[in-house]
Amino acid sequence: MSDTDATARFTVLAREVALPLRRYVARRVDPASVDDVVSDVFLVLWRRLSDVPAEDPLPWTYAVARGCLANRRRSAARHLRLVDRLARSRTKSPSPGEGPGEHADVHAALAGLRELDREIVMLWAWEGLPPKEIAAVTGLTANAVSIRLHRAKKELARRIGKTGPIGGQIPDEERRPR
Structure with missing residues (x-):
């Protein structure tokens, strides 16, 4: 598929799925994250344009969005674990004999x-x-x-x-x- 054909197909696809996709994502994340997730989905759609079914691409798009949402949740969970670990390390009392000059x-x-x-x-x-x-x-x-x-x-x-x-x-x- 030529670049022109791919661009034209992606443009048609984006117009077809944009609004339902946005609603799907908006029901699953906070309003500030909607654009980020939708853009992640469109990036996958562009990269895998040849895999997108010509007939009824919306379910396939929802499956991609589901994966992007799962990635976002995992990332947020890792972030929270890191923040928690950092908070614990700052409040942790030093071991016996461990002071600022230790090590x-x-x-x-x-x-x-x-x-x-x-x-x-x-x-x-x-x-x-x-x-x-x-x-x-x-x-x-x-x-x-x-x-x-x-x-x-x-x-x-x-x-x-x-x-x-x-x-x-x-x-x-x-x-x-x-």
């Missing part, structure tokens, strides 16, 4: 890393993210994250003066919920 050697060693390597280490150690998810955050490949993390841990160990690897496994109770 100064680790903080100094972290400060000596390149910014991206420091972010990767902190996402791994403090947020409990595996390399694949760190890759999504940083825009690197999972392999590049693994390599950078390995090198950064070795550099931290060298800076702190330890011979063994830094970190290891994060206890399950401290890992980010999946």
Whole structure:
């Protein structure tokens, strides 16, 4: 299908489904989110234009909207978990012997890393993210994250003066919920 044909088909499709789609979405999210979800649906429709049935495309469009709404709910849930975790970490009382100067050697060693390597280490150690998810955050490949993390841990160990690897496994109770 040529670009002109695709544009014409999408224009007709958009006119046909826009109003019912908007109503469908408006009944399921807050008014401020309607435009965002509708635009997400239209993006999927454009990308998968050849998959949209020519006859009665509205049910297919609703299925796409349902998926976009589910993605939005999952994103909101992750956001709330993060806010909750941050709030708990700020109100959590320090462990015995843990004060502001505690682990100064680790903080100094972290400060000596390149910014991206420091972010990767902190996402791994403090947020409990595996390399694949760190890759999504940083825009690197999972392999590049693994390599950078390995090198950064070795550099931290060298800076702190330890011979063994830094970190290891994060206890399950401290890992980010999946």
